[in-house]
Amino acid sequence: MDGAARRGVFRTPHGRVETPAFIPVGTAGSVKGVTPEQLRRIGAQMILANTYHLQRRPTADVVRDLGGLHRFMGWDGPILTDSGGYQVFSLAKLSKLSDEGVEFRSHIDGALVRLDPYIATEVQNKLGADVIMAFDDCPPLPCDEDRLRIAVDRSVRWAAQCREAHSRGDQAMFGIVQGGLDISLRQRCAEELIKIGFDGYAIGGLSVGETHEQMAAVLGPVAASLPADRPRYLMGVGMPRDILAAVVAGVDLFDCSLPTRNGRNSWAFTADGPLKMRNEKHRLDQTPLESGCDCETCTRFSRGYIRHLFNAQEMLGPILTSIHNLRFYQRFVARIRELICEGQLARIVSEFPIAAMAAVDGTGFQPVSDTGCKPVPR
Amino acid sequence: MDGAARRGVFRTPHGRVETPAFIPVGTAGSVKGVTPEQLRRIGAQMILANTYHLQRRPTADVVRDLGGLHRFMGWDGPILTDSGGYQVFSLAKLSKLSDEGVEFRSHIDGALVRLDPYIATEVQNKLGADVIMAFDDCPPLPCDEDRLRIAVDRSVRWAAQCREAHSRGDQAMFGIVQGGLDISLRQRCAEELIKIGFDGYAIGGLSVGETHEQMAAVLGPVAASLPADRPRYLMGVGMPRDILAAVVAGVDLFDCSLPTRNGRNSWAFTADGPLKMRNEKHRLDQTPLESGCDCETCTRFSRGYIRHLFNAQEMLGPILTSIHNLRFYQRFVARIRELICEGQLARIVSEFPIAAMAAVDGTGFQPVSDTGCKPVPR
Numbered sequence: 001m002d003g004a005a006r007r008g009v010f011r012t013p014h015g016r017v018e019t020p021a022f023i024p025v026g027t028a029g030s031v032k033g034v035t036p037e038q039l040r041r042i043g044a045q046m047i048l049a050n051t052y053h054l055q056r057r058p059t060a061d062v063v064r065d066l067g068g069l070h071r072f073m074g075w076d077g078p079i080l081t082d083s084g085g086y087q088v089f090s091l092a093k094l095s096k097l098s099d100e101g102v103e104f105r106s107h108i109d110g111a112l113v114r115l116d117p118y119i120a121t122e123v124q125n126k127l128g129a130d131v132i133m134a135f136d137d138c139p140p141l142p143c144d145e146d147r148l149r150i151a152v153d154r155s156v157r158w159a160a161q162c163r164e165a166h167s168r169g170d171q172a173m174f175g176i177v178q179g180g181l182d183i184s185l186r187q188r189c190a191e192e193l194i195k196i197g198f199d200g201y202a203i204g205g206l207s208v209g210e211t212h213e214q215m216a217a218v219l220g221p222v223a224a225s226l227p228a229d230r231p232r233y234l235m236g237v238g239m240p241r242d243i244l245a246a247v248v249a250g251v252d253l254f255d256c257s258l259p260t261r262n263g264r265n266s267w268a269f270t271a272d273g274p275l276k277m278r279n280e281k282h283r284l285d286q287t288p289l290e291s292g293c294d295c296e297t298c299t300r301f302s303r304g305y306i307r308h309l310f311n312a313q314e315m316l317g318p319i320l321t322s323i324h325n326l327r328f329y330q331r332f333v334a335r336i337r338e339l340i341c342e343g344q345l346a347r348i349v350s351e352f353p354i355a356a357m358a359a360v361d362g363t364g365f366q367p368v369s370d371t372g373c374k375p376v377p378r
Numbered sequence: 379m380d381g382a383a384r385r386g387v388f389r390t391p392h393g394r395v396e397t398p399a400f401i402p403v404g405t406a407g408s409v410k411g412v413t414p415e416q417l418r419r420i421g422a423q424m425i426l427a428n429t430y431h432l433q434r435r436p437t438a439d440v441v442r443d444l445g446g447l448h449r450f451m452g453w454d455g456p457i458l459t460d461s462g463g464y465q466v467f468s469l470a471k472l473s474k475l476s477d478e479g480v481e482f483r484s485h486i487d488g489a490l491v492r493l494d495p496y497i498a499t500e501v502q503n504k505l506g507a508d509v510i511m512a513f514d515d516c517p518p519l520p521c522d523e524d525r526l527r528i529a530v531d532r533s534v535r536w537a538a539q540c541r542e543a544h545s546r547g548d549q550a551m552f553g554i555v556q557g558g559l560d561i562s563l564r565q566r567c568a569e570e571l572i573k574i575g576f577d578g579y580a581i582g583g584l585s586v587g588e589t590h591e592q593m594a595a596v597l598g599p600v601a602a603s604l605p606a607d608r609p610r611y612l613m614g615v616g617m618p619r620d621i622l623a624a625v626v627a628g629v630d631l632f633d634c635s636l637p638t639r640n641g642r643n644s645w646a647f648t649a650d651g652p653l654k655m656r657n658e659k660h661r662l663d664q665t666p667l668e669s670g671c672d673c674e675t676c677t678r679f680s681r682g683y684i685r686h687l688f689n690a691q692e693m694l695g696p697i698l699t700s701i702h703n704l705r706f707y708q709r710f711v712a713r714i715r716e717l718i719c720e721g722q723l724a725r726i727v728s729e730f731p732i733a734a735m736a737a738v739d740g741t742g743f744q745p746v747s748d749t750g751c752k753p754v755p756r
Contacts, residue, residue: 028692164434
């Protein structure tokens with residue numbers, strides 16, 4: 001099962017990232033409800049922040065003037081910013097998409113905003129993350145062949161423009177492979193990006209409407225087409241089994257808002273599957289969210305208390321469940337790293353049965369989304 | 379200025395409380411947005427929880443079955459529960475008030491609920507706090523003489539019934555002095571309660587509509603009428619200058635939801651007065667909420683970042699501001715304790731000018747309430 005799974009270290013100006021790694025999402029410069037000190041104790045190595053959200057509020061100029069993203073967020077570890085491409089296509093009311101870029105209405109105030117490779121790169125240079133992303137054209141799936149081809153051509157052209165516009169030597173830049181579920185198109189995209197030359201390569205345009213099986217089928221060949229000596233990053237993914245499939249395909253980095261988003265909705269991850277913490281059955285339960293978990297939540301609080309917090313609409317319910325979920329993801333990838341070293345990755349499924357579960361299963365819990373990784377504001 | 383100010387230690391089964399002390403409010407068994415670990419680092423010595431809220435949700439039986447309030451909340455320090463009297467009169471739609479008790483509609487679901495001295499005591503015995511309060515009749519101010527006299531007579535009678543019903547030797551029980559702004563009525567109430575005999579004495583029925591000056595005028599004579607060897611507790615108070623006036627009168631314990639409630643509303647306390655953190659003027663401000671403050675928020679984040687968090691409706695805004703405000707109150711009372719020992723309490727006003735400020739002043743900030751300590755759900 002280990003397949004192309006690999007254990008690595010990615011070095012950044014703000015520290016090392018042991019891979020495979022899971023990157024919590026701090027959309028607007030904050031992992032919702034969780035302080036940087038708590039993130040550190042959770043074992044988060046790197047945080048993602050969203051260029052689109054930060055440029056809308058408070059703007060990249062303000063972040064730069066407040067000392068750059070690390071100082072702004074109070075997080076002195078590695079940070080990655082996306083390019084804004086995904087948000088433009090998922091959040092904004094598009095007004096104009098062309099080979100030059102996009103013009104759209106902000107989801108906040110309806111203001112007309114322009115994004116193109118030069119602007120996306122300049123904004124990310126100002127924000128100052130350790131890793132910045134090329135600006136890409138990210139169509140939702142399913143997607144017809146012509147549109148996919150346009151997206152790939154455009155993403156490659158834009159990637160070259162981003163590389164050219166990139167002005168800071170202390171920031172790594174990753175290119176993004178597009179191409180939907182078309183493997184040969186993705187491989188061509190990868191080749192073109194490698195010609196341009198990036199510090200790492202992301203697989204984008206997945207977890208945007210396709211099934212787990214469709215995604216898994218693409219990952220192996222695409223990861224294999226990327227340089228072995230560069231980090232590979234699957235954007236916006238996902239449920240434990242999605243991560244496992246991608247690790248087996250040879251992917252190193254993952255980000256997803258599921259641990260915090262689901263945590264706010266009272267959904268707790270455990271190795272044996274998710275729990276809905278509003279459920280009456282937890283009322284008198286003195287056990288922790290997950291026995292054996294070493295997080296602040298599980299070492300201190302009962303399921304009965306967490307259920308009460310959600311019922312009473314106390315902020316601490318979302319906070320404590322998010323902390324546990326983030327720690328769950330860190331424990332999951334930490335164990336994956338260990339098992340890769342031991343050549344025993346297949347054991348992960350018996351230790352974390354959730355890694356073989358779809359978000360919709362027979363246990364009666366209410367799934368947050370159909371696929372477990374539907375496109376959401378990252 | 380030191381007046382009757384005094385420095386003391388109050389011992390409970392879960393630890394010592396250095397007095398004067400400020401007790402953060404954890405209404406439904408959680409200090410809103412702040413974890414017990416953060417509370418410990420903030421320097422909180424004791425937490426208050428509300429009997430009324432906990433009895434409505436999840437009920438005292440559930441709290442008891444989950445191991446009692448300390449284990450339920452994950453807080454192993456001292457806890458105090460109120461009797462529910464205040465909430466009945468401030469929150470509930472009263473249906474019937476008599477010498478026997480009250481029947482009312484729950485603010486949550488409209489259910490008919492009964493509270494009387496026996497029930498309030500039994501519920502608090504089940505919850506298991508270190509300090510429990512007698513059930514009292516707490517009329518809002520202004521209040522006519524007859525109603526006040528009835529409230530005092532009833533509170534004394536109920537206090538005796540609570541004392542009699544109290545079934546746990548490990549819980550201290552405090553009586554509550556009522557009597558509005560009528561000093562002789564309050565002194566009579568105190569005398570009667572002392573005859574019954576309590577482990578400590580609270581001053582209730584203040585901060586319910588009267589001015590700071592009216593409250594301050596009552597505190598000295600009432601505190602002086604209480605035993606010197608028992609803790610004196612002013613319930614639900616308040617702004618720094620209210621606390622200072624009460625300390626000078628010889629009061630030892632205070633609780634108030636202002637630090638967290640105002641924190642959630644972007645109101646940050648500083649020694650020089652409050653800040654409204656949504657204000658545009660903080661946009662590029664790299665300084666902490668309060669320079670010299672040693673809290674997690676001030677040592678790590680800028681005003682510009684906090685403003686951004688409130689603007690972007692990030693949970694971390696309320697969380698970080700609540701943490702600072704709670705630490706501000708702990709720093710304030712810690713300094714009061716030091717200055718009492720030095721016989722220099724008057725210096726507190728130059729070190730904390732806010733202790734001489736009303737909530738409504740000329741600095742242009744938006745006050746949360748007229749008096750700074752309006753009656754709110756505790």
